[in-house]
Amino acid sequence: MEAHAAPWTWAQTRERLRADRDRLRQMSEPALAGGSVYLQPAFICVLLHRLSHHNHRRGHRRLARLWWHLNTFLTGADISAPADLGPGLLIQHPMGVSISGRAGRNLTVMACAGLGSELGRREDVGAGPGLPVLGDDVWIEPHSGVMGPVRVGHRVRIGAGMPVAQDVPDDMELRPPPPRIVARAMAESVTATAP
C-alpha cells in the first residue's frame, strides 16, 4: 500500500469527502438539515481521517500522525493514516472503532466494530502486511470485525458480534449462531455448580 503510482491530489480527497457527506445525509433518519451534518461526530471522524490519509499520501507522515491522534482523542475512532477507504464511508458511532486496511466504496461501520491485522500473520493481499481488503458496499455491524490478510467481496454484510478471519465471496451475509435463551434460574444454578 506504500507505493502509489499517481500523485495524490486535494481534489481526490475533496471528492471522497463530498461522497461521505452525501451518504451520511442520505442514511440519516431524520434527515440532517443544512450544516448540521458537519457537527456530527460521524462526519468529524471521517473528515479527520481523510485529512490524515491525504497527508500520508502526500508524504507528510508527521502531520498525518497528528490528525490520526487528534481523531482518536476527539472522537475515539482509531483509523490509521495509511488505511485506504473508498468514498461514501459511514461510521455510525466512532467510539471504539478501529480500522486499518483497504476498503471500497460505501463502507458502513457500526459501533465498536473494525478491521485490522491479526498477530502472527504477515501475508500481503493488497493492503499491506497482514491487513484485509474489503470490496464495495460492505456493512460491518456492532462488535464484529475482519481480522488478518483476508479478502471480503462486494455487498457483504457482517452481522453483530461476528469475527471474520477468512476470505468471503460476493453477496454474502454472515451471522453468528443465535444465542440460547434459557430460564435465568436454570442458568444461574448451572453457573453456581460449575467448578
Add this chain to the structure above:
Amino acid sequence: MTADAACPHCGHARWRGVWRHLQADITRFLNKSPENQAVGDSFKSRLGALLTPQLLCLLCYRVAHALHLRGWRRLAGVLVRLNALLQRVHLAADSCIGGGCLLPHPAGVYFVGHAGPGLTLYSMAVCTPLSPSPVAPASSGPQIGARVTLGVQAVLQGTLAVGDDVRIGPRVSVGAPVPPGRMALPRQWLVRRLVVPAQPAERP
C-alpha cells in the same frame, strides 16, 4: 405535544423527576458492593459517588434528556457530545432510561432505545437500531424492561422488546425479542487445554 407525552415512562421532563432518578442511580451505586456499602449513606458519600465517571455520565445524560424533552435539542446534543468526549459513552438524549441505572465501566457503551429502572450496562454494551444513522430515533431501538443486565460487549439490535429481569450474557448479540426472566447465552463455547511446550529439565 407536551413534554410528558414525549416520554411516557416517567416524569423526566421535570427537574424533580431528573433528581429522583439520579438519587436512585446514586443509591444503586452505593449499594452495589460491600466496599461501597462500607462508605455509608451520607451527603459526603453521595457527593463523592456523583463525581465518579459512572455517575457523571448518568448526570450528563439525565440533564440532556430533560433538555431534549423541554425542546432544547441543540443544548442536549452538546451534552451528549460532552459525554462522549469526557466519558467515552453515548447515551442518546431522546432515550429514556429509568432510575437506578448502573454503568460499572462507561467507556464504549452505546445506547439508543428505551429502558426501565434498574438497567445495568457493562463495558462496551451496545443497544442500537438497525439503521446505521447516527441520529436514529430511540423509538426505533430496543425497548427494554426493568432490571435488565447487558454483559460486556453484548449487542441488542433493532426494534425488539426485552422483558423484565432479563440477563444478556457477555459477547451475545440479540436480534429477537427476549421474554421476561430469561438469560441469553452464547451458542458455542470452545474450551481447549492450552498446549505448553515442555521445559527442559534443570540440571542438578
